[in-house]
Amino acid sequence: MGERQDFHAGGAAKGVTVVTHELNKPFYERVWARPRTIAPDLLSTSPRPAVFETAADKKVMTDGTKTIELYHMKGTSHNVANLLIYMPNEKLVFWGDGYSALGQRSARHCSHARADD
Numbered sequence: 001m002g003e004r005q006d007f008h009a010g011g012a013a014k015g016v017t018v019v020t021h022e023l024n025k026p027f028y029e030r031v032w033a034r035p036r037t038i039a040p041d042l043l044s045t046s047p048r049p050a051v052f053e054t055a056a057d058k059k060v061m062t063d064g065t066k067t068i069e070l071y072h073m074k075g076t077s078h079n080v081a082n083l084l085i086y087m088p089n090e091k092l093v094f095w096g097d098g099y100s101a102l103g104q105r106s107a108r109h110c111s112h113a114r115a116d117d
Contacts, residue, residue, distance in 0.1 A: 015048055015051075016051075017051045017052070017053055018050060018051065018052050018053070019052075019053045019054075019055065019059075019061070019070070020052065020053075020054060020055070020081070020083070021054065021055055021056075021072060021081035021082070021083055022054035022055065022056050022081075023080065023081035024054075024081045025052050025054050028050060028052065029050065029052075032049075032050045055070045055072065055083060056072065057071070057072050058070065058071055058072070066087070066089070067087070067088055067089060068085055068086065068087050069085070069086045069087075069088060070083045070084070070085055070086075071083065071084045071085075071086065072084075073095065082095075082096070
């Protein structure tokens, strides 16, 4: 998860590993520890401990076939712990929330881009 928003965290209740910037980990630990009493969700009805992998400036992950590289997006105004995801074989870049509908950024800064050399 590139940033600290609980709506990005739904799959953790099903036992997935949360990959996020190291600055986000304390936030997510607090979120998982809180009770969900108004609208119980899967995490509250079937609690599981959260499993985290964190990235600092760069993290490379591979399953032997696919590789992804995570980069810390320093200096962005949206979130100080946002991550950019790059798939080098596919030359694909993903930057979540990289476009603001409020006009603060132009359309050329969209959140999905193809990195053609």
